[in-house]
Amino acid sequence: MTDYATVFRALPGMVALLTPDLVYVDANDDFVLLSGRTREQLIGRNVFDVFPDNPNDPAASGVRNLAASLRRVVETGERDAMAPQRYDVEHVDRPGEWDVRYWSPVNAPVLGPDGRVVLLIHRVEEITELIRSRGGPTNARARVLEAEVYARARELQEVNERLRAAHAREREVALSLQEAMLPAPVPIGAHPTAVRYRPAVGALNVCGDWYDLVTLAGGDRGGVAVGDVVGHxxxxxxxxxxxxxxxxAASRVVEGPAEALDVLDLYARSVAGAENSTAVETWIDWDRRVVTYSSAGHLPPALLHPTGRVEFLDGATDPPLGARPERSPRPQAEAAFTSGGALVLYTDGLVERRREDIDAGLERLAGALTRHRGAEPDALADALLLEMLPVGGATDDTALIVVGL
Incomplete structure (x- = not known):
């Protein structure tokens, strides 16, 4: 059996493990050697207690830039490669004396089963000697080169900050636009419904999810759809x-869900950015007690029976919109229901987690539905979000629709 602790210690280059609170959990031999700290001076301590900014140099920002990078990784769950940074590292044995070092860090997340960041991999390439050797034999040239690298690192950091601010503004505008375009949740006839939308945490991975609820003519019938656009x-x-x-519009004039998706597929081929979007359309007929459905590459609706049994409606699934080289009629299927159950439609933010098979997410959903059988749509929707979403929020949009049957 592989001894991973021994392998980690022997990794070439400086590598450390941090908690999301930025406390050292472990460090390999090169990190201990090149950082000038013992293992006891690292493990269990916050990275900024071990390596504070130089108080004698107001322009020193290497540690602050590192803090921003590590926190971005925690918030987004995404890897972050930093520009080369200048660090003033204080001598352990001679307090108040500082060495100038140049490190090129890369920070990456380790995700738990729920998709949250549980550890940070902090890898550092020591480039101090490279920077100094390029300066030639004179100290004056070395100082000039150091100043150039330092200024460039600060410039790149400022550009990154401006980009993040622009992304935040775009996110806010996009969310407002989405809210304006999505319909307000209303009952279908006399049947209660609940709609929930939770935007992705972090960056811009928002605004691709949508839903629609309509009352259909010709009896006690309603249409419920949900979809997901590629992009953000x-x-x-x-x-x-x-x-x-x-x-x-199509669902009000066609004969069934498959035909509605056929119309949508044709339309999507003329809309830039709509290719490979997914959607599922369901028609609920309370007179016949039947759900008719068709899916264009979307996750299957969940039919919760009063007994607690969960049936995933996956019998009529076809490729996403615009993905088939030749158009052909989409499949359609039916599922019977009894009074007292619920139909649940959702997008991938509810069930998908990084590095986890989708079946695991569907099993979690089925278990949550069974535990909360008999709940009204509003209560059921709130319970599902509470149980299914990570504490810090999902890294993808989540749309959820619950219709009482």
Missing amino acids: GLTAAGVMGQLRSALS
Whole structure:
């Protein structure tokens, strides 16, 4: 059996493990050697207690930049490669004396089963000697080169900060646009419904999810749809609005869900950015007690029976919109229900987690539905979000629709 602790210690280059609170959990031999700290001076201590900024140099920002990078990784769950940074490292044995070091860090997340960041891999390439050797034999040239690298690192950091601010503004505008284009949740006839939307945490991975609820003519019938656009931000919000409106209109004039998706597929081929979007359309007929459905590459709706049994409606699934080289009629299927159950439609933020098979997420959903059988749609929707979403929020949008049967 492989001794991973021994392998970790022997890794070439400086590598450390941190908690999401930025406390050292472990460090390999090169990190201990090149950082000038013992293992006891590292493990269990916050990275900024071990390596504080130089108080004698107001321009020193290497540690602050590192803090921003590590926190981004915790918030987004994404790897972050930093520009080379200048660090003033205080001598352990001679307090108040500082060495100038140049490190090129890469920070990466280790995710738990629920998709949350549980550890940070902090890898550092020591480039101090490279920087100094390029300066030639004179100390004056070395100081000039150091100043150039330092200024460049600060410039790159400022550019990154401006980009993040612009992304935050775009995210806010995109969310407002999405909210304006999605319909307000309303009952279908006399049947209660609940709609929940939770935007992704972090960056711009928002605004591709959409839903639609309509009351259909010809008896006690209603249509419920949900979809997901590839992409994010303002572009995804615009495409989402077009697809939702097109499907909502089509469902009022066609003969069934498959035909509605056929119309939407044809329309999606003319909309830039709509290719490979997913959608599922369900028609609920309370007179016949039947759900008719068709899916264009979307996750299967969950039919919760009063007994607690959960049936995933996966008998009529076809490729996403615009993904088939030749158009052909989409499949359609039916599932019977009894009074007292619920139909649940959702997007991938509810069930998908990084490095986990989708079946595990569907099993969690089925278990949660069974535990909360008999709950009203509003209570059921709140319970599902509480149990299914990571504490810090999902890294993808989540749309959830619950219809009482």
